[in-house]
Amino acid sequence: MKYILIAEIAEHLEEEIVLKGWVRNIRHSGKLLFIILRDGTGDVQCVAFQPELGEEKFDQAKHLSLESSVIITGKVKPHPRLEGQFEVAVSDLSIIQIAEDYPIGKKEHGADFLLSHRHLWIRSSKQWAILRIRHTVYYAICDFLHQNHFIRFDSPILTPNACEGTTTLFELQYFDEGKAYLSQSGQLYLETGIMSLGRVYDFGPVFRAERSKTRKHLTEFWMMDAEAAFIEHDENMQLQEELIRYVIRIVLKERDLELTILERDKEALKAADAPFGRMSHYDAVEYLRSKGSEITHQNDLGAIDEVLLTENSPVPIFVDRWPKEIKAFYMKRDPENPDLVLGSDLIAPEGFGEIIGGSQREDDYDLLLQRMINENMPIEDYRWFLDLRKYGTVPHSGFGIGLERLVCWISGVHHIRETIPFPRMIYRIYP
């Protein structure tokens, strides 16, 4: 008898097969018994009929609890009521383990309880769907970058300095070498990579010890940083747009069931696969003020501003050419206005907010050094970074995507904590 995955069940219609998995739900009605079996690749209803399975096995099956692990043998049939679906007529059943009382019930639970049981919560169908979309977003990003000649270049997680001096770092003692820090971004290391490989990206966990407490923040999250030589500001935004639209198309194509489980508005997602909006920070501020925001030309966009900006836009919007005071030291000044930098944020629609930050980088040694001195950065620690501007400097640009934020927007999930297997937040590190 052939052991198959539920994902492959359509290929085995009218065949006797073996499934191995867990009991998602069980109901019985006299001599009939329905088991919703899940095996990680999908769910299928298995139907046992007492006269066919035998009294002893049927009685055992009746006492299966939620999440018990079982091996089911049976014949694949079309579902009598649900078009295009299948069910399994059970001919044999063996129990691996009867699960103890499963803490996560069929009715609703609170956030605290679910987060404390995250190791079990991930089995629930919505969580299953989100994690599968996360996987697809991850590999679609890598696939797009590979097609565009980007080489994976893993930047270190243990670093001697802050990449962007402003935000808070997790600190640890590194043997006898003094303090080390968990990386907030691999970007500065990526800039070294392009001088060897032309186009590079990294993808890994980064850490922010900010005491942020919102549905958009994690202290440990996965970031993809891409960096490319000879790509300038406008091409940089173009590349980001193509990447995001590619990811949307792949998710719509390969994760339709998961989007349905999550009740994601697929039409809204489809509508985002169209040319993105572009707006300078100056124009964005003017627009927001006309809508009643109190933002000024020296401010970053607040949470309400991000919602206001995109509320009538089906597509994400780039906001670029920011005042240099509110952006990082490494961003290149705007040749048309020395008070601005060639940085861009990509703001996702549907009230979601920022998903990408990118910029053309300062490639002139003297201007970069001056900027670092102005920010009181420890120049000696960044000798290696400044060296890049001494030995064959070139115009170059890059951007960083927060994986969980992208997954959150694409899957239409309310809180970022559901988009990573084990979220790390200011007041939570278990499990």
Added chain:
RNA sequence: UCCGGAAUAGCUCAACGGUAGAGCAGGUGGCUGUUAACCACUUGGUUGGGGGUUCGAAUCCCUCUUCCGGAGCCA
């Protein structure tokens, strides 16, 4: 860090100064097509900790703890 809210059965909640209760989960039984199945019966409580007011506190007051929502910072 700041502002707001919450904590009662395993879970989700009710009771708002006078005998702690429901639904779900668990248990037992019933039902040949169920879809968070249904029906009947049933187990289950130091009302987050400490202190106070009161004849009497889950309920009012103080305090601590934990969590949730939002802001700022950012991806």
